[in-house]
Amino acid sequence: MEIVKIPKKLRDVFDVLRSGQIEQGLEQLSKIKDFEPQKNIAKAEISYFKSNYEDAMTNDENALPFDEQWYAGNVLFEHFFAYTSAAMSTNNTIRAEKFYSNYLTEKEKQGLPEHRINVYRHQVNQHLAKLKGEKNLKIDKNLLKVINEGKPISDFIAQLKEYRPKLTYESSQAAEYLLYFMLEKGNTDESLAYYEKYAENLINQDHHINASRLFVLKGENEKAKKAILNYVKKWYPVEHIQVTPIQIFQFEDLYPILTKEFKNEILETPKAQQ
Numbered sequence: 688m689e690i691v692k693i694p695k696k697l698r699d700v701f702d703v704l705r706s707g708q709i710e711q712g713l714e715q716l717s718k719i720k721d722f723e724p725q726k727n728i729a730k731a732e733i734s735y736f737k738s739n740y741e742d743a744m745t746n747d748e749n750a751l752p753f754d755e756q757w758y759a760g761n762v763l764f765e766h767f768f769a770y771t772s773a774a775m776s777t778n779n780t781i782r783a784e785k786f787y788s789n790y791l792t793e794k795e796k797q798g799l800p801e802h803r804i805n806v807y808r809h810q811v812n813q814h815l816a817k818l819k820g821e822k823n824l825k826i827d828k829n830l831l832k833v834i835n836e837g838k839p840i841s842d843f844i845a846q847l848k849e850y851r852p853k854l855t856y857e858s859s860q861a862a863e864y865l866l867y868f869m870l871e872k873g874n875t876d877e878s879l880a881y882y883e884k885y886a887e888n889l890i891n892q893d894h895h896i897n898a899s900r901l902f903v904l905k906g907e908n909e910k911a912k913k914a915i916l917n918y919v920k921k922w923y924p925v926e927h928i929q930v931t932p933i934q935i936f937q938f939e940d941l942y943p944i945l946t947k948e949f950k951n952e953i954l955e956t957p958k959a960q961q
Contacts, residue, residue: 691756693927697722704729704930707955712930724753728762728928731769736931736954738947740773748786752793759925761934764810764826769936771814780818787811787818828938831900833875840877843869859888866894875901883910892918900940911944916956923959931958 693701697719704712713733716726727750734743747770754763774783791811795804813826843865844856854861862885869878882889882898889895895918902911915935922932931954935941 689756690758691722691725693722693725697725698927701729701927701930702959704733705924705958707957709733709954724750724756725928728757728766729930731766732929732931732933733954735769735773735933735936736950738950740777741779744770744773744777744779744782744786752790757926757928760806762926762929765933765937767810767814768826769933771817772936772939772942774818783818784815787815831871831897831904831940833901833904834872835874837874838868838872840873843873859885863889863891863894866891866897870894870897870901875905879905879910882914886914886917889917890921892921895921896935896938896941899944900938903940903943908944911941912949915941915944915949915953919953919956919958 700712700715700719703715706712713730716729719726727746731743731746731750734740734746747766751763751766751770754760770786771783774780788811791807794807810826813824816824817826846868847854847856847861847865851861851864854864856865862881866878866882866889869881879898879901882894886895886898895914899911899914899918902908902914919932924930935945935953
């Protein structure tokens with residue numbers, strides 16, 4: 688299989704879906720012939736965020752085996768997380784195990800380079816383990832924790848002066864750099880306050896996600912949702928077929944705020960605005 692070029696008429700429909708006009712976009716999508724794997728990726732993402740997990744799994748089962756038709760590997764890996772999560776929440780683990788096993792079997796028949804096959808094996812085996820309830824797997828994101836002590840602000844200011852001497856601490860540019868370190872090693876309350884001060888201007892998506900994860904740990908779910916929406920508004924796809932940030936399903940510590948209502952709000956929030 689080869690990478691498939693997406694025609695402009697289909698790219699335009701994906702743009703409509705990313706703008707939050709879901710029903711209009713789906714209607715337009717249904718009128719376009721061919722490109723079934725690409726359309727199913729988009730429909731799967733929508734179904735995950737609409738909590739229609741059975742439909743989402745079906746769409747992914749019809750799309751993911753054709754992952755060589757697009758360039759970015761993150762599409763496959765992010766969908767695996769959503770698919771596994773949906774299977775576990777709907778007691779469809781046996782169905783998912785069968786899909787993953789068949790998926791890998793078919794890949795192994797294609798005569799792909801060994802390094803490619805090893806990537807598929809690793810991902811499939813990790814998700815099969817996750818379906819069995821195993822924790823702290825290699826594919827899992829690092830766990831964050833609330834830190835009451837941690838490095839003081841003065842240390843981060845000194846770090847900024849050493850490595851980014853042209854920036855001042857009280858600026859969104861400094862926050863873009865420092866929050867990498869502060870949210871993992873600094874006092875959590877101080878770091879989140881620094882994040883909130885510049886959140887609207889922060890481009891780096893990791894800052895919004897990690898801030899949200901920490902807000903969840905602190906029980907501040909409304910602030911956690913606000914941080915996620917900041918991320919969603921700035922999110923931009925690597926591939927045209929991505930219409931909503933399915934990456935969120937990689938972070939199990941965010942699941943407490945991913946209610947049906949909030950996922951729908953994410954879906955309807957305009958994204959990829961430049």
